[in-house]
Amino acid sequence: MKIATFNINGIKARHHALTAWLDEAQPDVVLCQEIKSVDDAFPHEPFEARGYNVATHGQKGFNGVAILSKLTLESVTRGLPGDDDDPQARWIEAIVMGKRDALRLCGLYLPNGNPAPGPKYDYKLAWMDRLHARARALMADEMPAVMAGDYNVIPQPEDAARPEAWTEDALYLPQTRAAYRRILNLGFTDAFRVGHPNPGHYSFWDYQAGAWEKDNGIRIDHLLLTPAAADCLVDTGIDRGIRGREKPSDHVPVWAELDL
DNA sequence: ATGTCGTAACGTTTACGA
Numbered sequence: 430m431k432i433a434t435f436n437i438n439g440i441k442a443r444h445h446a447l448t449a450w451l452d453e454a455q456p457d458v459v460l461c462q463e464i465k466s467v468d469d470a471f472p473h474e475p476f477e478a479r480g481y482n483v484a485t486h487g488q489k490g491f492n493g494v495a496i497l498s499k500l501t502l503e504s505v506t507r508g509l510p511g512d513d514d515d516p517q518a519r520w521i522e523a524i525v526m527g528k529r530d531a532l533r534l535c536g537l538y539l540p541n542g543n544p545a546p547g548p549k550y551d552y553k554l555a556w557m558d559r560l561h562a563r564a565r566a567l568m569a570d571e572m573p574a575v576m577a578g579d580y581n582v583i584p585q586p587e588d589a590a591r592p593e594a595w596t597e598d599a600l601y602l603p604q605t606r607a608a609y610r611r612i613l614n615l616g617f618t619d620a621f622r623v624g625h626p627n628p629g630h631y632s633f634w635d636y637q638a639g640a641w642e643k644d645n646g647i648r649i650d651h652l653l654l655t656p657a658a659a660d661c662l663v664d665t666g667i668d669r670g671i672r673g674r675e676k677p678s679d680h681v682p683v684w685a686e687l688d689l
Numbered sequence: 690a691t692g693t694c695g696t697a698a699c700g701t702t703t704a705c706g707a
Contacts, residue, residue: 438707439695463707465696490696491706541707549706581707635707636693679694679707 430500430527430687431455433668434577434650436462436538436633436680440471440495443678448475450671456684457499458525460536462579464493471495488518494536494578500525509537511559519556527689530573532658535563537578542599550599553581557608564612564653573657573689576617579680580651582609584619587628588648600649618659620652620685621667632667633680641672650683661687 433456437443440461451459459481464471468485476483480499486507487493496502502523509520519538524531537560542553560576567574583601586592595601613619621630631646640646654662663686672681 442695463695543707638690638692640693676694 430457430525430532430689431684432458432460432534432575432577432652432687433682433684434460434462434536434579434652435682436579436650436678438463438678438680439465441466442676444472444475446671446674446676446678448479450668450682451476451479451481451497454668454682454684456682458534459497459682460534460577461495461497462493462536462538464495465491466493484521484523486518486521488516491517492538493518494521494538496521496523496534496536498523498525498534500527509556509559510563512555524572527687530689532687532689533567533570533572533574535567535574535576537576537580539578539580539582541581542605545597545599545602553599554604554608557612561608561612561615564615564617568615568655571657573661574655575620575652575658575685575687577652577683579649580609581649582606582651583647583649584609584651588631590629590631590643590645590647595647600647613653616656617653618656618662620654620659620662621648621665621683623659623662624665630667631669632683634672636679650680652683652685654685658687658689661689663688
């Protein structure tokens with residue numbers, strides 16, 4: 430089962446680039462972020478025509494997550510537990526049946542948090558606390574699970590081309606990285622790093638200042654696996670080539686192949 | 690070079706978020 434995370438930065442502007450990549454990469458599941466669309470406006474036809482089931486959790490203008498899946502989506506839930514008054518659409522879950530085992534899918538768009546300090550950074554850290562609580566519950570469940578999405582966290586210096594440029598940024602502040610480690614330390618595996626321990630692998634390049642041309646990137650899109658899911662890990666990759674195409678997202682897909 | 694995108698709205702331009 431090939432599972433990808435992809436921050437598409439607006440479905441209206443990206444559905445052609447997205448379907449072109451789907452046709453090439455043939456993922457079974459895509460966890461999408463920043464659909465920037467309400468549920469009713471998200472186009473189902475181009476995906477259903479390719480055999481994907483679609484589940485969305487959107488809002489007007491910003492944020493929004495979705496799951497595209499060739500496998501039937503069961504038990505879909507929307508919204509990260511822990512704050513019923515949070516209006517931001519950043520979390521969606523579903524269960525799919527593999528050949529042998531069920532798998533829980535969690536798609537997330539973690540708050541950016543800039544500028545830090547400030548209310549946006551406070552919201553990021555509070556959201557990460559709620560994520561930790563949900564992650565701990567997933568760990569306690571026997572069903573294997575993957576939490577994948579745009580974490581807006583640069584975990585380590587080797588995850589940035591120029592780490593010194595990010596020292597004051599909400600994506601790399603010590604408190605951000607500590608909150609991320611606290612989740613990892615529950616026992617999750619950063620799927621991409623298993624087979625790629627070396628630096629120089631990025632999933633985001635800013636539109637500004639020629640970041641792509643200079644390969645001035647950061648790795649902030651992650652697939653975290655519970656131990657039962659990590660046991661099934663076969664291969665991972667980053668499809669960086671599509672960043673150089675016409676009208677690209679500023680992120681590229683990161684994927685993992687699981688044998689289950 | 691404060692450099693680019695995508696989206697929304699009292700829209701042919703500005704504001705916001707990233």
